[in-house]
Amino acid sequence: MKHFILGVAIFAMATSAIAGVDVIVHPSNNNEIDEGTIKKIFTGKAxxxxxxxxxxxxxxxxxxxxxxxxxxxxxxxxxxxxxxxWSKLVFTGKGTPPEEAASDAEMLKLVANNPNLIGFVETGKASGDVKVIKSF
Incomplete structure (x- = not known):
């Protein structure tokens, strides 16, 4: 029982290790982008x-x-x-899910090289090559 409780405690700490998320865009993107717009973009509604x-x-x-x-x-x-x-949207032909980056480093590289991309990284990982527009 002690091992089970210890395992649960370690799992809980590991899953809460992310302090937050920074939404990033290319530095040339000067649009005002609020939380609602971010959600719409990532759900294919914008x-x-x-x-x-x-x-x-x-x-x-x-x-x-x-x-x-x-x-x-x-x-x-x-x-x-x-x-x-996304399965429902793909099945009905009404949408395509976002592409995936393998890591924060790949995300930073992709967004830094394309002014149309919007992505996210762990808080504090953004470089000067991208612009943080919102932190969660």
């Missing part, structure tokens, strides 16, 4: 930024701590709810 330029969401690998944190805090859905949501 396809462009306020200035009319294309908005392309990029998420991180399913099951990663930063992705789980983003889904919970921003999209307000669990990983399984989001999978079901």
């Amino acid at each position: 396809k462009s930024f306020a200035d009319g330029s294309k908005a392309i969401p990029v998420t991180q690998q399913d099951g990663s701590a930063v992705t789980d944190e983003f889904n919970s805090k921003v999209v307000k859905k669990s990983s399984s709810q989001l999978k079901a949501y």
